[in-house]
Each structure stands twice: as structure tokens, then as C-alpha cells.
Amino acid sequence: MPDIILEKFINNYLNINSAIITLVTIGLITIITIVAYSLERKISRSSPFYKRITVHLLEGLVLGFSMIMLEQIFFILNSGSINNGWLYANAQLTILLYCMYLIRNKITLIINILMPILYYHSMNLPRLNNKDLPLFAISYIFLIIIVSFIYYQTENLENSEWKYLIMQVLFGLSWWIILWVDHSFPTIEILIMLIVFLIYMSIIRFCAKKLQDTMLNYDDLQVQVNYDELTGIRNRANLDKTSIELYKTYYSEKAVPLTIAMFDIDHFKEFNDQYGHSTGDEVLKHVAHTMEREMFLTDTKGQLFRFGGEEFIIIFRGKKPAECVPIITDLRNTLVNTPLILNGQKLDVSISFGISKLIEEDSSFEDLFNRVDKYLYASKNSGRNRLTVEGFTYNFDDLK
Structure with missing residues (x-):
């Protein structure tokens, strides 16, 4: 059997x-x-x-x-x-x-x-x-x-x-x-x-x-x-790929705004020179994590990228620059009110911003980036810890 x-x-x-x-x-x-x-x-x-x-x-x-x-x-x-x-x-x-x-x-x-x-x-x-x-x-x-x-x-x-x-x-x-x-x-x-x-x-x-x-x-x-290895947020390569798709989409949709905010860390070189590059890395991570966490908690609908060095980009879909100003002000205030404590030492970090939206005259996303970059440097040249929106510079303290 x-x-x-x-x-x-x-x-x-x-x-x-x-x-x-x-x-x-x-x-x-x-x-x-x-x-x-x-x-x-x-x-x-x-x-x-x-x-x-x-x-x-x-x-x-x-x-x-x-x-x-x-x-x-x-x-x-x-x-x-x-x-x-x-x-x-x-x-x-x-x-x-x-x-x-x-x-x-x-x-x-x-x-x-x-x-x-x-x-x-x-x-x-x-x-x-x-x-x-x-x-x-x-x-x-x-x-x-x-x-x-x-x-x-x-x-x-x-x-x-x-x-x-x-x-x-x-x-x-x-x-x-x-x-x-x-x-x-x-x-x-x-x-x-x-x-x-x-x-x-x-x-x-x-x-x-x-x-x-x-x-x-x-x-x-x-x-x-x-994704950026140091900070964990989206990197320049991801930004380049995203920007091509965004330009095709939003340039043809004239009624839907697209706003870009670029910011960098004020006096970042001093962190590296005074405390060492490892401290500079911690400052970068602190800024990226604080901004990303706050954007998530407040549901800003923005995307955060590390553009390079101490520069970052935030993309706001469907928002005009004026709508982004209070969001960015809150993000900046959260960062300023959350100092980095490293080895028992308090490190105050501030940032400068440039903001602009995609316009009909932009032949590519590069035109928008260059304009936002120019506005960022206008904020830095005005004394840092400032915000430049479409060519007009403001002190964050005046926006409270």
C-alpha cells in the first residue's frame, strides 16, 4: 500500500x-x-x-x-x-x-x-x-x-x-x-x-x-x-528632476501659482572655523530636521531640498509668495527659538530667505532659481536674518 x-x-x-x-x-x-x-x-x-x-x-x-x-x-x-x-x-x-x-x-x-x-x-x-x-x-x-x-x-x-x-x-x-x-x-x-x-x-x-x-x-x-546622506532630506539631484516636471506642469497652468523659497544659514563658515566641520555638519542637520519637522506638523504642503552647502530650497505648489511669507516666518521663528545644544554649548542659528514665483517670462526653471538666488543674496547683503520677496527685503522682526 x-x-x-x-x-x-x-x-x-x-x-x-x-x-x-x-x-x-x-x-x-x-x-x-x-x-x-x-x-x-x-x-x-x-x-x-x-x-x-x-x-x-x-x-x-x-x-x-x-x-x-x-x-x-x-x-x-x-x-x-x-x-x-x-x-x-x-x-x-x-x-x-x-x-x-x-x-x-x-x-x-x-x-x-x-x-x-x-x-x-x-x-x-x-x-x-x-x-x-x-x-x-x-x-x-x-x-x-x-x-x-x-x-x-x-x-x-x-x-x-x-x-x-x-x-x-x-x-x-x-x-x-x-x-x-x-x-x-x-x-x-x-x-x-x-x-x-x-x-x-x-x-x-x-x-x-x-x-x-x-x-x-x-x-x-x-x-x-x-536623498542627502548628511541631512536625510531630498538632494540636488532630486530637485533637478522635480524642477523639470514642475516647470512643464505649472508653466502651462497659468492660473495655479508655484513659489520657490531659497534660504541659507547665516555665518555658516564661522561655525566651521570656530568649532570644526563636525559642528558645521550638526548645524546643517539641525536646520534641516527642524524645518522638515515643522513643515510636517503644520502641513505646509511644501517640499524641502538641500540645494548644496548650507543652501536649501522649499517648493510651494499652488501658493503665491504672499501666502508663503507667514509660513516661512513661522518656520524661521521656530528655528530661532530652538537653538542647537552641542557639547553643553548653546548655538544660535539664523537664516536668510529669498522668495519668488514662476512667471511667464521664465524660459526654464533655471531663470526662477537665479532670481530666487539673487533675492537671497539681497537679504544677506542687507544684514542677514532677513527675507526678500520679489525684490522687497524685510526684517523678520518687522513681520511678527
Whole structure:
């Protein structure tokens, strides 16, 4: 008997069709991972409801498309028959469970809960007279509990290999009992199919982890390319790329203003000369972090960049220079009222600003930068700790 089971296992599972379905499943998992990863980066908990639900629906559509694609490929491999359906079922269960871990939204939860009902044999009315109906109902309820638990406890499960394995076993067991009610195959095969399902999940999890690690490495590279290593804010390269896009957008949209503010640290060279370059680095970080934190807390809608050296840029979309003056004044006041304490010594830091908006005469973003830079130096030449807006210089103390 064991020899027969082993021979059947080898014939059914170790063949070319099994290899193809496995590779197709890995390919679909890769597509799902890339799409989900790209979509989830576009939203956060603070995103509008319509935006979040749109992303979640798209993720659900990708999951549904993957299930249909897997079904079509399976039927092509089997010339339209349902032979070796266990292979197709295990592949589908693998995708369903994987998406529960990857795509953490209620759309995937609903799809997992409804799948036994959407599964065509489950709609057969003769089942109502089936003596195994209670077993189906119990297994279905058990599946709902397991799926819901996985959805709400994903992070805890991922942190424990044993919990993760137990949830896989319970998920696969409840599904194969449901399938057994319809097809009445030998009960020993539930165990065999469950083992195959766990092997599938191990393969998929390994491949998915490698894919996610690759994406994280790509993110790290993106951070290195687009963010300043010292201060952690956007760098000159990111500014250059952003400015090209902004010019195309806002130059054609005459009714929507775009304002640029450039500032630098007053007497920065003295920090380096008197205290050393390490202190100068701390001053740069202090200014960048204070400004970025305050911009986030007050929701200014501005973007902060390190332009180079001790110079910084803030881009304000949809705001006129006059609207930016009180924002910049508050940012400056926060910085002045938050001195840097370094090695027990208090270091007072002030900044000078130049502000201008994109105008029709600007042939490129470079024209705007040059004008803002000129206004910044007008503030510095007027005694520093000042603000020049479209050629007019003000003392910050007079703007309180």
C-alpha cells in the first residue's frame, strides 16, 4: 500500500505539468507582489478614502485575474479536462493564502471568504441532500475563522515560523476537507495534498522573500540617489528632476501659482572655523530636521531640498509668495527659538530667505532659481536674518 501511494505521488506530482504550474504560480506571485508593492506606496492611512478603496479594488482585480489566468493555463495543459485538479487547487490555495499575507486589505479577505461559494461545485443544489453537508458547513466556518485570524494577525504570524506553519496547515486542511466533500477522494490524499500545499507555500515564500529583498535594495538605492546622506532630506539631484516636471506642469497652468523659497544659514563658515566641520555638519542637520519637522506638523504642503552647502530650497505648489511669507516666518521663528545644544554649548542659528514665483517670462526653471538666488543674496547683503520677496527685503522682526 505505501508503495502504491508513493508511486501515485511520483506520477502525479513529479512531472512536466507540475513543474509548469509551479513556475506559472511563481510568475503570478511575482506580478502580484510588484503590482501590490507599487500600489501600496501610493497610499497611506491618511490618504482619502476614495484613493485607498481604488487601490484595494485594483489589488483585488489583480488577484482575481491571477486566479483566472491560472485556471486557463491549467486547462490548456490538460487539454480542457479536470485531470490532476489537485495541482490546480494547490496552486490557487497558495496564491490565496500568499495574498492574505501580502495584500492586507478587506478585498482580499472577502475574496478568500467567498471562494468556496464561488467555486462552481459549491453551487450544486444536490449538495443540500448530501450527508456530508454538515462537514462542509463546519469546514467552511472553520475556514472563515482561519482567514479572518490571518488577516488581523498577519504581523504576529510573520514573526513566528511555527505560528506561520500552523496557520498554513489549518488553512490548507479546511480547504481540502471542503474539496473532499465534493469529490470523495480517499481521505489519505488529504494528507498528501496538504503536504504538497506546504511545499508550494515554502517555494513561493522563498521566491517572494528574494523578490521583496530585491525591492528593498532598490528602495535603498533610490534613497541614496535622491536623498542627502548628511541631512536625510531630498538632494540636488532630486530637485533637478522635480524642477523639470514642475516647470512643464505649472508653466502651462497659468492660473495655479508655484513659489520657490531659497534660504541659507547665516555665518555658516564661522561655525566651521570656530568649532570644526563636525559642528558645521550638526548645524546643517539641525536646520534641516527642524524645518522638515515643522513643515510636517503644520502641513505646509511644501517640499524641502538641500540645494548644496548650507543652501536649501522649499517648493510651494499652488501658493503665491504672499501666502508663503507667514509660513516661512513661522518656520524661521521656530528655528530661532530652538537653538542647537552641542557639547553643553548653546548655538544660535539664523537664516536668510529669498522668495519668488514662476512667471511667464521664465524660459526654464533655471531663470526662477537665479532670481530666487539673487533675492537671497539681497537679504544677506542687507544684514542677514532677513527675507526678500520679489525684490522687497524685510526684517523678520518687522513681520511678527
